[in-house]
Amino acid sequence: MTKLKPHLSLGGIGVFAVLLLAVAPSVLTDHWLSNLGKYCCWAIAAVGIGLAWGRGGMLVMGQGVFFALGAYSMAMHLTLETAGDGVPGFMVLYDPLAPLPAFWEPFRSTAFTLLAIVVLPVVAAGILGYALFKRRVKGAYFAILTQALAVALATLVSSTIRETGGDTGLSDFKYFFGYVLNDPANRTMVYLITAGLLVACLLVVWQLYRSRFGELLVATRDAEERVRFLGYDPANVKLVAFVGAALMASIGGAMFVPIVGIITPAEIGAAASILMIAGVAFGGRASLFGPALGAIAVGWGQSSLGSTWPEGWTYIIGLLFIVVILFLPKGLSSLPARFRAARRGPGEPLAAPAATRQLEGVTS
Amino acid sequence: MDALIPPLLNGSAQGALLLLAALGLSLTFGQMGVINMAHGEFLMIGAFTAYLVQQVIDSSDLSIPVALPVAFVVAGLFGLLLEVSIIQWMYRRPLDTLLVTVGVSLILQQAALQIFPSQGVPVEKPGWLDGQLTVLGYDWPLRQVFTILLATVCVAALAAWLKYTSFGRRIRATVHNRDLAETAGISTRTVDRLTFFVGSGLAGVAGVAASLIGGTNSTMGAQYIIPAFLVVAAGGIGQLKGTIIAALGVGVGLSCFAYWTTGSLAQVLAFILVIVFLQVRPQGLFTVRTRSLV
C-alpha cells in the first residue's frame, strides 16, 4: 500500500492536471466551472485531511477552523478592496461612527493577506498540535477536541456581527486583487489558480508520501509506541502532518471566497468539517487521489443530486458514511485492489493483515 | 449575590440536563469506546416519544411520568438496533464508529423532519411543575428542580446497577479486560448489547427532559452532542463521578458566563475552557489505572 508506483502516480497527477486545467475550462459552462472550482477548494482541504488522517491517523474533525483562517483573511481583504477607503457597509448600522476594527486594518495590504493565509494556520496548528501531541492526546479525544474548536469558532464568528458579518458572513466582493470578479475571464483565472493549487498540493503530498517522513508518519499511525522506542518523537512527526493539513485547509478556504463569493460561519462549523471528512472517507483516506476525488464527487453530488432530489441527498450522504466506512474502510480507491484480490482467489489475500492493521492502529 | 445565585441555580439545572445527555455516552463511549454521534438523535427520539405518549394520555400530569420509561425503552431499542446492525462489526476500529454514526444521525434527522410536522411538536409540561421554589430569596423554577432530581435518580440507578447487579459486574469486568472476561464465561456480546441499550435509553430519558426545556424537532439533538462528548472527555473515561462533576461544571460555567456576558460568548468561553482543560489534563478529571501503555 505504501509502496506507491511512483511513475504511475505521477502520471496520474499529470492526467488529473490536464483534465482540470485544460479540459474542464473548455467544456464546462461558467456556472459548472465555478462549481468545480468550489469542489477544488474542498479537495485542497481534503488532500490535507488525507495526510493527517489517512497517513497520520489523526481524525481532524475541525478543519473548518483552518479553512476559516484562510477564508476570512481573504474575505476581509476583498471586502476592504470593495469598500475602498470607507468602512464596509454591514458595519455602519451597529455603530455608524466607529472606525474599522483594528484587526481588519492590516488586511488592506495584499502582501499581509497572502502572508496571513499561509502563516496564520501554521502558527495556530503549530501551537494547538504541539500542546495536544506532546500530551499524547489522540484518537477520539483528538477528534472531539478539534470538532469542539470548530463549533466554538463558528459560534464566535456568528455572534460578532459587526466584526465578522456574523451568520450572514462576508459577501458581495467586486474585485480580486485588482481584477473585476464579474468578468468571466477573471473568474476562469480564479478557477485556474485554484485548480493549479490543488495539483500543487497533490505533488507535495506525493513527494511527502515517498519520503522518509512519509514512512515515519505511517509507522507512527500504525505503532506509535514502537516509533517512540526507536528513538523518534512521534509528536513531531504528527505535528508536521497536522500543520500541513491546516495549511492546505487554509489555502482551500482562501480560494473558496473569490470563487463562491461568500463565506459564512456555516462553512467552517461542525457540519462543514464533517462533510470534508465525508469526501476523504469516500475516496479513500490513505490514497493519493482518494481524498481529492472524493471531495470533488461529494461536492458534485451535493450540487446535482441536491437539486433533483434534496431530501434524498441527505439520505444518500448518510448512507454513504455508513456503507463506505463499514464495507470499504479504505474508500472507493481500494476497489480495484479488492477486485484483483478477488480474482486471485481466496487463497492469496492481498497484504490483508497490513491493510486491516493500519485501521486498527488508528485507535488509541 | 444577584450576580451569583441565579446563575448557580440555573446552571445546576443546565448541568443536570447535560449530565442526562452525557450519562448514556459515558457508558457507550466511556465503557465500550464507541463514539456514537447519533446519541443526540436518540435524545430526539425520546422527546418525540414524549409527544406521542401525550397523544395517547391526554393529561400532561400523567403523560410525562409515563413517557420517561417508555422513552427509555424506545430509544434503547433504537440503540440496540444500531448496535446489532452496524456497531458490532466495528469494535476493532472505534474511531470509525464516529463517522458511521454521523451518517446515522443525518438519516434520523431527515427522517424526523419528514415524519413529524416540520415546525416541531409541542410537549406540554405537567401542571405539577408549574411554580417556583424560593431559595435564599430567589425563585427556582420547579421544572429545573425536576431536571436535577431526574438526573440524580438516573445517576443513582445507573451506579447501583453497575455496582450491585450481576450484569453490572459483567460490564465492569468486560471493560477492564475483555479477553479475560470472556475466558471467565461472560458473554461479551450480550454485555455489549445491554450496555448499548441502557446507554441509548438514557438518551431517551434526557430527551423527555429536553422536550420540557426547548423545542421538540428534528434538529434538537444536534445542540447536545458536542457538549455531551466534551463533558464525558473532561470527566475522564469510564468515570461516573468525573462525568457528574464535569457536567455540573460546564452547566454552571455556561450559565455564569451567560449571566455576566452574552449568550453567544458564554458558549464560546465554555467550549474554550473545556478544550484548554483537556490540553492540561488530557486524561480528564479522574482516570482508571490500567497497565496498558496508551
Next chain:
Amino acid sequence: MSTTSKRLRTLVAAGAIGTTVALVLAGCGAKAGDETPGGSAAASSCVDTSGDTIKLGFLNSLTGGMAISEKTVSNVLHMAADEINASGGILKKKIKYVQEDGATDWPTFAEKTEKLLTQDCVGAIFGGWTSSSRKAVKPVVEKNNGLFFYPVQYEGLEASPNIYYTGATTNQQIIPAMDFLASKGVKNLFLAGSDYVFPRTANAIIKLYAAKLGIKIVGEEYVPLDKDDWTTQVAKIKAAKPDFIFNTINGSSNVGFIKAYYDAGLTAATTPIISVSIAEEEAPAMGHEVTGHYASWNYFQSLKTDTNQKFIDSWKAYPNSSGVTSDPMEAAYISLYLYKALVEAAGSFDVTAVNAAAKKNAITFAAPEGTVTLDGENHHISKPGHIGQINASKQFDIVWSSDAFIKPDPFLKGYDWFPANVRDQLVKAAG
C-alpha cells in the same frame, strides 16, 4: 529514487506550474477601473419565451435547520403556480417551475441562484427566508440582472433593483408594534433576540424609536440561533422587571424561550411578549405557554375578508398542506401574483421592462391581507399593520390595526428620529 522518476517528476511539476501560469495570464480579464459603466458583460438574458411555458425558479431550504420554516413557503408557491396555471398562466404562458434546495446554507443559495439564472434560464426566482439567504442571493441576481422575490418580513435598509420584497419592512411591522406598545402605556421594555442580523438591526431601530416614544429599554439579550436554552437569560429578564418583552427570536429557540419564561413564573398577564417571528405555523409547536402573548404581522389567518377565506380554503385543500396560513406564506403567495401583474403590465418577461413597468404603473394585487400596492421605486409593497393576540386554539385575535395601509419606507426616510448620517452611509453602502 531513480533518475528517470526524478526527471519525470520535475517535468510534471514544471509542466503543471507552467501551464497554470500561462493559462492564468492568458485568462486575465478586466481590471478595477476598466469596467464598463452600467453593469456587467454577463447580463444578457437567456430566458426562453418562445414556447407556451415560462420557467420560474423556486428556492427554499428543504433540508437542514431552516427547512422547519421554509417548507411551507415552498409548498404555497407551488399552490400559487397551480392556481395561475389553472387560470391561464402569465401572458398566456403556463408556469413551469424549477424547485431548488438552499439546504440552510447561504453559499448554496448563491450557487443555486446562479444555476437558476444561467443554466435553467428562469424568468424570476421566488423564495428565501432568512436575511442571510437574501444577502447571499442579492449579489448574484444583481450581477446576472435577474429577479428575486423575497417573501419574509426583514430588517429593511435595502432596496435592490433586482429584488422585490413582499414581506414587511421595519416601518410596517416593528414600528406599528412599537406604536401599539406606546398605546398600551408601556414604560420599560426588554429586547430578546437570536444572535443574527435581523434581531440586531431591528433592535438598533427599536432603541432609536423607543427613545423618541419615551420607552426605556431595560435590557437586551441574544442567544445563538441553534440554542434552545433561555433559562439564564430569562432570569435576567425577570430581574430587570420590564412591562413588556420585544421578541425577535427566530425558529425553535422561541419554544425554549417561552418555556423558560413560563417556568420562571412570568405570564402573559404580568409580562406579555410581542413577537415578530411567531405566526400560525410556529405557535402550535409551543404548547399552551404561548397563549395570551402578542405578535405583529401584516396578515393573520383570522382576517375576515373574502379573498382570505378563498386563500385559506384552497390551502386547506392543497396536498401536503399544514392546514394553517401565516404571514410569510401569504407574502409568498402575493409574490407570484405580483410577478404576474408586473409581467402583464410590461407585456414582457424582460427584467428591464418589468422594472420599468413597476415604476410607471401603480401595480396592485387583491391579496388576502387586502389590496396591496407596489412601490415602483423601492420594490416593496404597502401593507396593513396588525397586532394579534394568541388564543387557546393557537390562532390570533386581532387587537390592534393601523389606520390605513402603511407605505413601505425601507430606509426610514419619513422618520425624523432615524439619524440622517446613518441613513446616508447605509444608502451609500447599499449602492
